[in-house]
Amino acid sequence: MTDHAIVDLARRLPQLRLLSEPGDLEHYGRDWTRRWTPAPRAIALPASSDEVQGIVRWANEHNVAIVPSGGRTGLSGGAVAANGELVLSLERMNRVLGFDAVDRTLTVQPGIALEAVHGAAREHGLLYPVDFAARGSCSIGGNIATNAGGIRVIRYGNTREWIAGLKVVAGNGELLDLNRGLIKNSSGYDLRQLMIGSEGTLGIVVEATLRLTDPPPTSQVMLLALPTMDALMDVFALFRSRLSLQAFEFFTDVALKHVLAHGAQRAIDGDHPYYVVTEFESPDEKTQDAALAAFEHGVEQGWISDGVLAQSDAQAAALWRLREGITESLAPHKPYKNDVSVRIGALPVFLHDIQTLLAREYPHIDVVWFGHIGDGNLHINVLKPESLSDADFIAQCEHVTKLLADTLHKHGGSISAEHGIGLVKRAYLESTRSPAEIALMRGIRQVFDPLGILNPGKLFA
Amino acid sequence: MTDHAIVDLARRLPQLRLLSEPGDLEHYGRDWTRRWTPAPRAIALPASSDEVQGIVRWANEHNVAIVPSGGRTGLSGGAVAANGELVLSLERMNRVLGFDAVDRTLTVQPGIALEAVHGAAREHGLLYPVDFAARGSCSIGGNIATNAGGIRVIRYGNTREWIAGLKVVAGNGELLDLNRGLIKNSSGYDLRQLMIGSEGTLGIVVEATLRLTDPPPTSQVMLLALPTMDALMDVFALFRSRLSLQAFEFFTDVALKHVLAHGAQRAIDGDHPYYVVTEFESPDEKTQDAALAAFEHGVEQGWISDGVLAQSDAQAAALWRLREGITESLAPHKPYKNDVSVRIGALPVFLHDIQTLLAREYPHIDVVWFGHIGDGNLHINVLKPESLSDADFIAQCEHVTKLLADTLHKHGGSISAEHGIGLVKRAYLESTRSPAEIALMRGIRQVFDPLGILNPGKLFA
Numbered sequence: 001m002t003d004h005a006i007v008d009l010a011r012r013l014p015q016l017r018l019l020s021e022p023g024d025l026e027h028y029g030r031d032w033t034r035r036w037t038p039a040p041r042a043i044a045l046p047a048s049s050d051e052v053q054g055i056v057r058w059a060n061e062h063n064v065a066i067v068p069s070g071g072r073t074g075l076s077g078g079a080v081a082a083n084g085e086l087v088l089s090l091e092r093m094n095r096v097l098g099f100d101a102v103d104r105t106l107t108v109q110p111g112i113a114l115e116a117v118h119g120a121a122r123e124h125g126l127l128y129p130v131d132f133a134a135r136g137s138c139s140i141g142g143n144i145a146t147n148a149g150g151i152r153v154i155r156y157g158n159t160r161e162w163i164a165g166l167k168v169v170a171g172n173g174e175l176l177d178l179n180r181g182l183i184k185n186s187s188g189y190d191l192r193q194l195m196i197g198s199e200g201t202l203g204i205v206v207e208a209t210l211r212l213t214d215p216p217p218t219s220q221v222m223l224l225a226l227p228t229m230d231a232l233m234d235v236f237a238l239f240r241s242r243l244s245l246q247a248f249e250f251f252t253d254v255a256l257k258h259v260l261a262h263g264a265q266r267a268i269d270g271d272h273p274y275y276v277v278t279e280f281e282s283p284d285e286k287t288q289d290a291a292l293a294a295f296e297h298g299v300e301q302g303w304i305s306d307g308v309l310a311q312s313d314a315q316a317a318a319l320w321r322l323r324e325g326i327t328e329s330l331a332p333h334k335p336y337k338n339d340v341s342v343r344i345g346a347l348p349v350f351l352h353d354i355q356t357l358l359a360r361e362y363p364h365i366d367v368v369w370f371g372h373i374g375d376g377n378l379h380i381n382v383l384k385p386e387s388l389s390d391a392d393f394i395a396q397c398e399h400v401t402k403l404l405a406d407t408l409h410k411h412g413g414s415i416s417a418e419h420g421i422g423l424v425k426r427a428y429l430e431s432t433r434s435p436a437e438i439a440l441m442r443g444i445r446q447v448f449d450p451l452g453i454l455n456p457g458k459l460f461a
Numbered sequence: 462m463t464d465h466a467i468v469d470l471a472r473r474l475p476q477l478r479l480l481s482e483p484g485d486l487e488h489y490g491r492d493w494t495r496r497w498t499p500a501p502r503a504i505a506l507p508a509s510s511d512e513v514q515g516i517v518r519w520a521n522e523h524n525v526a527i528v529p530s531g532g533r534t535g536l537s538g539g540a541v542a543a544n545g546e547l548v549l550s551l552e553r554m555n556r557v558l559g560f561d562a563v564d565r566t567l568t569v570q571p572g573i574a575l576e577a578v579h580g581a582a583r584e585h586g587l588l589y590p591v592d593f594a595a596r597g598s599c600s601i602g603g604n605i606a607t608n609a610g611g612i613r614v615i616r617y618g619n620t621r622e623w624i625a626g627l628k629v630v631a632g633n634g635e636l637l638d639l640n641r642g643l644i645k646n647s648s649g650y651d652l653r654q655l656m657i658g659s660e661g662t663l664g665i666v667v668e669a670t671l672r673l674t675d676p677p678p679t680s681q682v683m684l685l686a687l688p689t690m691d692a693l694m695d696v697f698a699l700f701r702s703r704l705s706l707q708a709f710e711f712f713t714d715v716a717l718k719h720v721l722a723h724g725a726q727r728a729i730d731g732d733h734p735y736y737v738v739t740e741f742e743s744p745d746e747k748t749q750d751a752a753l754a755a756f757e758h759g760v761e762q763g764w765i766s767d768g769v770l771a772q773s774d775a776q777a778a779a780l781w782r783l784r785e786g787i788t789e790s791l792a793p794h795k796p797y798k799n800d801v802s803v804r805i806g807a808l809p810v811f812l813h814d815i816q817t818l819l820a821r822e823y824p825h826i827d828v829v830w831f832g833h834i835g836d837g838n839l840h841i842n843v844l845k846p847e848s849l850s851d852a853d854f855i856a857q858c859e860h861v862t863k864l865l866a867d868t869l870h871k872h873g874g875s876i877s878a879e880h881g882i883g884l885v886k887r888a889y890l891e892s893t894r895s896p897a898e899i900a901l902m903r904g905i906r907q908v909f910d911p912l913g914i915l916n917p918g919k920l921f922a
Contacts, residue, residue, distance in 0.1 A: 100804070100806045101806075102694075102698070102804075102805050102806035103804050103805050103806045146647050147647050147651075149645045149647075153644065153645065158644075158645065160651075160654075161622070170897070170901070174897035174901075175897075176895065176897060176898055176901075177895070178898070180804070180873045181804045181873075182802055182803070182804060182837065182873075182874070182875055182878075183614065183619075183802070183804075183805070183836040183837055183838070184610045184614065184619065184802045184833075184836050184837065184838045184875070184878035184879050185802060185875040185877070185878065185893070186607050186608050186610075186658055186875070186877045186878060186879050186880060186881045186882070187875050187876060187877045187882055187886075187890065187893040187894055188658070188659075188660075188882060188890065188894055188898075188899075188902050188920055189655055189658065189659055189663075189902045189905055190608075190621075190654060190655070190657070190658055191898060191901060191902070193621075193651060193654035193655065193657075194650055194651070194654065194655050196651070196654075197647055197649070197650065197651055198649075198650055199649075202650075233563075237563070341643055341644070341645045341646060342643070343561070343563075343564050343641070343642045343643060343644075344563050344564050344644070345561045345562075345563035345564045372645075375644045375645050376643065376644055376645065377644070377645045412641045412642075412643075413643070414643055414645070414646040414647070414648050415648060416646070416647045416648045417643075417645035417646065417647060418645050418647050419647060420647045421647070421648055421649060425648075429648060429649065432646070432648040433648055433649055434637065434638070436631070436635035436636075436637060437637055437639070437649075437652060438649075440631070440635075440637075440652060440908055440909060441649050441650045441652070443908030443909075444650055444905055444908055446908075447901055447904030447905055447907075447908060448901060448904075459649055460649075
């Protein structure tokens with residue numbers, strides 16, 4: 001079958017790389033969710049903003065849906081193409097375009113991997129501080145599309161805080177040059193901020209100017225074992241009041257079991273229900289003393305059962321692996337993922353509510369908890385029993401997610417802390433955003449993308 | 462003449478305080494610009510979100526324009542009511558509603574003064590770090606409407622960074638509860654961010670949850686005299702690389718002349734064309750040594766002519782007064798104000814360009830420069846000669862502003878760094894935002910406020 005629209009696209013943009021082999025369609029049509037069968041029409045791999053703009057204008061004329069595509073490490077189906085869309089992959093637009101030492105900004109193309117951004121900042125003696133386990137595969141464009149968070153949010157905030165400027169091709173085909181690296185710019189609505197977290201439904205980022213900062217002083221990594229969930233908040237408050245925290249991550253014994261089975265090294269003996277990996281700035285011996293004093297106070301109070309302070313970079317990396325290796329260790333069990341948040345102050349009651357909920361609803365199913373306590377962000381991974389079919393398993397999880405969404409609504413939380421809504425959570429959007437907000441969001445989408453060609457079906461049905 | 466719409470408003474909201482005496486209309490109908498003759502229809506002083514929502518719904522039914530009103534310290538005419546609008550003053554909604562020690566947030570009503578927010582944070586041992594000279598009169602709602610910046614942006618960023626949640630009555634009458642204090646919330650478009658800096662054209666903030674932080678360690682204040690404009694950037698780079706800067710503010714000899722005539726005390730002898738007030742964290746003697754070493758290096762390089770390090774809180778306050786007293790000292794001269802910004806990296810060339818421009822265009826007029834070099838933000842105050850009429854003076858200044866806007870456009874700058882567009886700068890908006898961006902902004906306004914009842918004529922004509 002000849003695809004006349006694609007023929008026209010190739011005619012208009014003769015340099016544009018286009019792929020349509022079945023293997024390519026499958027590879028570029030899915031993300032890490034693996035729930036939908038990839039079925040894009042074709043894959044376009046533009047090499048410039050001009051080509052991106054040309055594609056968007058073509059799509060408007062032919063009314064073809066576009067799925068913007070980065071590293072496809074997303075967990076909400078935001079980059080899935082299952083309905084004859086054109087996948088617009090930004091993987092060839094992956095260069096560093098410039099560095100400004102006075103402004104301390106790095107200008108990059110959207111397809112660059114987060115890890116490459118880290119490296120480029122380091123070359124100039126500076127830090128791009130957003131970080132998480134998918135750093136080697138995820139792209140900065142995708143980070144912007146979901147306002148990615150990760151393991152340093154407690155110290156540095158989300159991606160939003162680090163975007164000094166964005167060039168964007170809007171859904172209507174216009175090229176926008178938003179904020180241009182200005183620190184102060186009170187000249188109307190900040191469309192840059194609107195673009196961040198919009199999951200490819202308003203425009204396609206073709207260039208980003210990232211703010212960099214000074215690297216932190218030397219830091220130290222500690223693993224703590226905790227006897228109860230209540231102790232989590234006590235230990236967090238204790239450590240936050242005495243140290244300058246870079247990270248404060250928790251996981252459960254069930255998570256530990258999987259990551260150890262996947263090759264990580266046990267660092268604390270005995271059985272403990274909860275663990276924390278924390279990293280804190282440690283410029284001098286005073287901080288190390290403060291950390292040990294905080295640890296001892298926690299032990300005396302009965303909040304901490306055991307602990308290890310890393311004595312070398314290698315040991316620090318080994319402790320971090322216990323937390324960062326969790327996602328990979330669960331992959332073989334086809335986990336169903338929830339990524340939720342509440343205010344930190346609402347965490348204790350919320351944790352109890354969902355502990356009760358999950359124990360009741362998943363009586364014979366392994367549920368792995370981990371997350372970023374200091375951000376109020378909890379990741380829940382439900383592992384598929386071999387006896388259940390994929391469809392039955394997902395149906396059961398979606399039933400529980402509905403209950404979880406109700407609990408989140410009660411606590412003023414969010415059904416998506418950092419993964420985005422995509423396809424996976426759009427049925428639960430009303431737990432987090434009111435009908436009035438959703439109506440405004442739909443109206444805004446209509447303004448940027450009147451024909452709805454960008455990532456249709458994502459975020460809203 | 463009976464105003465039937467106002468009669469209906471009073472009937473619907475019998476508790477609502479309404480004013481319509483000539484003195485009230487004048488008082489509430491103008492802001493610090495004083496360029497327009499106040500002519501509102503009436504003044505409403507709601508005491509609750511419900512009353513605000515009732516007013517907005519009434520305004521939609523009667524097609525009455527509303528001017529949201531805080532401290533009216535604005536310098537762009539954003540709170541001017543000169544066309545029969547209803548002024549909706551938030552001054553009675555000025556309470557602290559709550560403090561959360563775990564989340565470290567303060568929830569306030571929009572009419573609270575910035576200084577009262579500082580005080581409330583201090584009571585809990587914490588800091589709300591946005592700060593500027595109008596702190597005693599400006600309201601937090603107005604700060605949010607313009608994304609207010611000020612003197613600590615170099616260290617803490619603009620208002621935008623400190624807003625954890627907003628309750629807003631949108632132009633369509635819906636009450637929105639945006640982000641609810643969450644640190645991580647990737648659930649669609651961040652309407653909170655869109656509201657910040659929208660100058661009362663999308664919605665009226667009825668409650669704000671502000672993020673607080675640890676107070677800084679002890680700081681020190683230094684006044685520097687500089688021989689050339691080029692030295693400004695050198696001294697900034699030098700001090701930024703060696704110290705943790707809280708503020709880095711510059712002003713000229715012309716500004717000094719006015720502030721001294723207004724009662725401030727001279728701190729450095731002799732005539733110097735440029736001055737800097739800088740404040741830096743100084744937790745220990747090491748930092749003080751570093752500051753002195755930086756100073757000496759600057760002197761050796763010929764970048765610094767003289768300097769004073771404050772030896773007491775009183776002396777620090779006296780040095781700060783040299784910078785913070787400028788605006789007040791200029792007021793009797795009816796200054797025409799520009800508030801512009803460029804990337805810091807673009808400052809040196811930009812400063813030379815506009816120095817040439819202003820010297821050429823204002824040959825016989827005092828022009829006072831000051832601003833926030835570390836943010837790329839420059840305030841230009843043109844003083845009205847007594848011989849010129851108000852109208853002729855403003856016409857001349859608007860002609861020069863057009864040329865300044867062209868220069869800003871060339872350097873990728875902004876016609877409004879922190880004051881907003883309002884009425885004063887709307888003719889120059891296209892120097893900063895492209896026609897495509899402005900069209901999107903108009904579209905967004907239409908979504909939030911279909912009848913255009915909120916602050917019509919502000920931001921766009």
